[in-house]
Amino acid sequence: MAPERMRRVPGWIAATSCALSMLAVGLTAYLTxxxxxxxxxxxxxxxxxxxxxxxxxSSWSVVAGVPVALLGLLWAVAxxxxxxxxxWRSAARWLDPVRTGxxxxxxxxxxxxxxxxxxxxxxxxxxxTGVHLTAVALFxxxxxxxxxxANTVGREVRPS
Amino acid sequence: MSKxxxxxxxxxxxxxxxxxxxxxxxxxxxxxxxxxxRGFTRFRRNHPILGALVPVGLVLLVLVTLxxxxxxxxxxxxxxxxxxxxxxxxxxxxxxxxxxxxxxVLSAVESISPSTLAAIGDPSSVSAPTATPSKTAVLHAxxxxxxxxxxxxxxxxxxxxxxxAMVVALSRFGTFSGLxxxxxxxxxxxxxxxxxxxxGSTYSSASLDFVPVEEQTxxxxxxxxxxxxxxxxxxxxxxxxxxxxxxxxxxxxxxFLDIANKFVSIGASYTPQVLQGLSMHxxxxxxxxxxSLVATAIDGAANQIVAAITAATGVxxxxxxxxxx
Numbered sequence: 001m002a003p004e005r006m007r008r009v010p011g012w013i014a015a016t017s018c019a020l021s022m023l024a025v026g027l028t029a030y031l032t033x034x035x036x037x038x039x040x041x042x043x044x045x046x047x048x049x050x051x052x053x054x055x056x057x058s059s060w061s062v063v064a065g066v067p068v069a070l071l072g073l074l075w076a077v078a079x080x081x082x083x084x085x086x087x088w089r090s091a092a093r094w095l096d097p098v099r100t101g102x103x104x105x106x107x108x109x110x111x112x113x114x115x116x117x118x119x120x121x122x123x124x125x126x127x128x129t130g131v132h133l134t135a136v137a138l139f140x141x142x143x144x145x146x147x148x149x150a151n152t153v154g155r156e157v158r159p160s
Numbered sequence: 161m162s163k164x165x166x167x168x169x170x171x172x173x174x175x176x177x178x179x180x181x182x183x184x185x186x187x188x189x190x191x192x193x194x195x196x197x198r199g200f201t202r203f204r205r206n207h208p209i210l211g212a213l214v215p216v217g218l219v220l221l222v223l224v225t226l227x228x229x230x231x232x233x234x235x236x237x238x239x240x241x242x243x244x245x246x247x248x249x250x251x252x253x254x255x256x257x258x259x260x261x262x263x264x265v266l267s268a269v270e271s272i273s274p275s276t277l278a279a280i281g282d283p284s285s286v287s288a289p290t291a292t293p294s295k296t297a298v299l300h301a302x303x304x305x306x307x308x309x310x311x312x313x314x315x316x317x318x319x320x321x322x323x324x325a326m327v328v329a330l331s332r333f334g335t336f337s338g339l340x341x342x343x344x345x346x347x348x349x350x351x352x353x354x355x356x357x358x359x360g361s362t363y364s365s366a367s368l369d370f371v372p373v374e375e376q377t378x379x380x381x382x383x384x385x386x387x388x389x390x391x392x393x394x395x396x397x398x399x400x401x402x403x404x405x406x407x408x409x410x411x412x413x414x415x416f417l418d419i420a421n422k423f424v425s426i427g428a429s430y431t432p433q434v435l436q437g438l439s440m441h442x443x444x445x446x447x448x449x450x451x452s453l454v455a456t457a458i459d460g461a462a463n464q465i466v467a468a469i470t471a472a473t474g475v476x477x478x479x480x481x482x483x484x485x
C-alpha cells in the first residue's frame with residue numbers, strides 16, 4: 001500500500017517540508033553551536049529591539065538546564081526525519097500522528113518563545129525568528145498534507 | 161483498532177482503504193449525509209485544505225496579537241510567572257535586569273565631538289585612575305592585546321556612573337555591540353541611576369581587549385541581588401591584588417577597573433548625583449554640551465580613562481569622534 005500513500009501526498013509538500021526542516025536544522029545548529037561557544041558571536045545586528053545576544057544569553061534561554069537552542073535542534077532533527085522523502089513514502093501509520101504532533105509542538109513553542117522575546121527579554125533574535133517562521137510553515141505543510149491525504153482517500157472509499 | 165490522531169481533524173477523517181473494517185469504524189464519526197453538515201463542519205467538508213489551515217491561522221493570529229500588543233504597549237503585556245517575579249523588576253526588563261537600549265543613545269555616546277572632549281579636559285571634580293608601580297608588567301589577554309578588566313554589578317550606582325565614562329572612553333579605541341540598558345538598585349543610594357549593562361555585550365578593537373564582569377543584577381531575591389557573572393580565578397587574583405590598599409581604603413569595592421595592570425580605578429570617578437532623575441536619552445543628549453554638568457562628569461572621566469589607557473599601552477585613541485567615525 002506504500003505506493004498509494006506516496007501518490008496521495010503531493011510532491012511539492014514533501015519537497016517543501018523536507019527543505020524547511022533541513023533549514024530549521026541548520027538554523028538551530030548554528031544557535032546551538034554559538035550557545036556553547038560564544039553566544040555574543042552571533043551574526044546579528046544590535047539595533048534597538050533586534051538583539052540576538054540579549055535573547056540567547058537571557059535567563060529564558062535555558063529550560064530546566066537545557067538550552068532552548070538545543071531543544072530546537074532536537075525538534076528540527078526529528079522534523080527532518082519525519083519529513084524526509086522516505087518518511088512521506090512510508091506506509092507506517094505511526095508517522096502521521098508523530099509528524100502532526102511534532103509540528104503542533106513546534107507551533108506552540110513558537111507562540112511561547114515569541115511571547116518571551118517580546119515581553120520578557122524585550123528583544124528579538126533574527127536567527128530565532130527564522131526558526132519560528134520555518135516551524136509555522138512546517139505546521140502548515142503537515143496539516144495540508146494530512147488534509148490532502150484524508151480527502152483523497154475519502155473520495156476513493158465513498159460509494160458512488 | 162488502530163490509534164488515530166485526536167483533534168478536530170479526526171471526526172471528519174474518512175477511513176483509509178488499507179484499514180480493516182474501515183467502513184464500520186468510521187460510521188460513528190461520519191455525518192449521516194453531507195447535506196446535514198453545519199458551519200465549520202460543512203466548511204471543512206467542502207474546503208478540506210482551507211479547513212486544515214485554520215489552526216495555522218489561529219497561530220498566526222496569536223502571533224500578530226502579541227506583536228500588536230507589544231507595539232501599542234497594551235494590556236497584553238503579561239505579568240511574569242510567579243517564579244520569575246523579583247523585586248525591582250519592570251515589565252520591560254528581562255531576567256538579567258536589562259532592557260533594550262533606547263534608540264540613539266549609543267550613537268550619541270560614540271559621536272561626541274573631539275572639541276567637546278578637549279574643552280572639558282580633566283576637570284577637578286573627576287578623579288583619575290591610580291598608577292601601579294612602574295615596574296608592573298602590562299596585562300595581556302590570550303590574544304596578546306592589552307587587557308582592560310572591569311568588575312561591577314548592575315545594582316551598584318557607582319558602577320552605573322562609571323559605565324557611562326567607560327563606554328565613552330572605550331568607544332575611542334573600538335566598538336561596542338550588544339550593550340543593554342539597566343539601572344542601579346531602586347533601594348540603594350542614588351536609586352535607579354540609568355546606565356548601560358556590559359552583560360552580553362561585545363567589544364571589538366584592533367588594539368585592546370575589554371573584559372567586563374557584571375557580578376549581580378539589580379533584582380533582589382530572598383534578600384540578595386541575583387548572581388549574573390562570576391569572576392574567574394585570575395580575575396579574582398587581580399581583585400585581591402589591586403582592589404586593596406594602597407589603591408583603596410575599602411578593599412573589594414566596585415566598580416573595579418584595571419587598565420592593563422598599569423592603572424586601577426576603584427569606585428566612581430564622579431558622583432552619580434549628576435545623573436539622578438535623568439533618562440538615558442537625557443544623559444546622552446548632554447554629552448556634547450561642554451557646559452553641562454553631565455558632560456563635565458562623564459566626558460571628563462572618559463578623558464582620564466583614555467589618558468590612562470594610552471599611558472599604559474601606548475595605544476592612541478581615534479581622534480575624529482569617540483567612535484572613530
